[in-house]
Amino acid sequence: MQNPLFLHLSDSATSIQIDKLQGASDYRSWKHDMEIQLTANRKFGFVTGKTAKDETDEVKAELWELCNNMVIAWIHNNVSPPIKKSIHYYTSVVDVWNHLEARLSISNGSRKYILNRQLYELKQNSASINDYYTQLQGLREEIDVMNVYPKTVSPTPDMLAFMATMSKCKEESRLFQFLNGLTESFRPQRSQILMLSPLPTVEAACALIQ
Structure with missing residues (x-):
């Protein structure tokens, strides 16, 4: 099984391409598509918090930071400019994901x-x-x-x-x-x-x- 802290040399901010999130009307379908992509890349644990940062291991902590930032870049690349502005300064994928859920999720x-x-x-x-x-x-x-x-x-x-x-x-x-x-x-x-x-x-x- 691929390690969730692994990034391929070809991974970039544009590695994941889905329809850009526009707002509440397409949030559920966007979330579903993004979850599939993140799961396929073994990175969904960063969204849920399951893949936590290991503060006791400097190497693993650095790898976690790289992966965390890559997932944030994937999300930034797949949302509209106004939504991107609202999450621009978040440094944790969990915080980005929770913000989008709280803001755009409809009951x-x-x-x-x-x-x-x-x-x-x-x-x-x-x-x-x-x-x-x-x-x-x-x-x-x-x-x-x-x-x-x-x-x-x-x-x-x-x-x-x-x-x-x-x-x-x-x-x-x-x-x-x-x-x-x-x-x-x-x-x-x-x-x-x-x-x-x-x-x-x-x-x-x-x-x-x-």
Whole structure:
């Protein structure tokens, strides 16, 4: 396993490139993408504080400082100029991360409401089928991430049947949302899809219409 205090010679402030954070509206998706990148580079422990500075070992302490500053540089490079100004003088990744969380995080209830409203109101309009589906899927995925369900260790046959039914209902709901947002020019295709038995997945319906 790669040591979290290891930095490759090719690592630089631009080694990580994701969509720049603009504000509260895109904070959750930005945070998710940044967590993936930091984890892939074995540096997420700097954000959580798990990878602490070893004050008893001068060499390790120096390596920690280098890595800490590199992670701060990665964050600086992936936020908008106004946000960068607000975190410019922080010297600890934990402090940077906590500041962004406190400033930009929206409560689950508020964010779920916003996402569901956007989902209900989303229409294809002038977008291509692929772009419309991508927007729809992005909203659904963020909502799904925020919904935490209890784990079932030893499900009974009745529970498995119930879960299968719920999964089918959820898939049908996704299909209906997709079809509902299509422009009226796709009315014939929508009617044909709704006559199919069983109903296709939303991915299959998207492929059929394209």
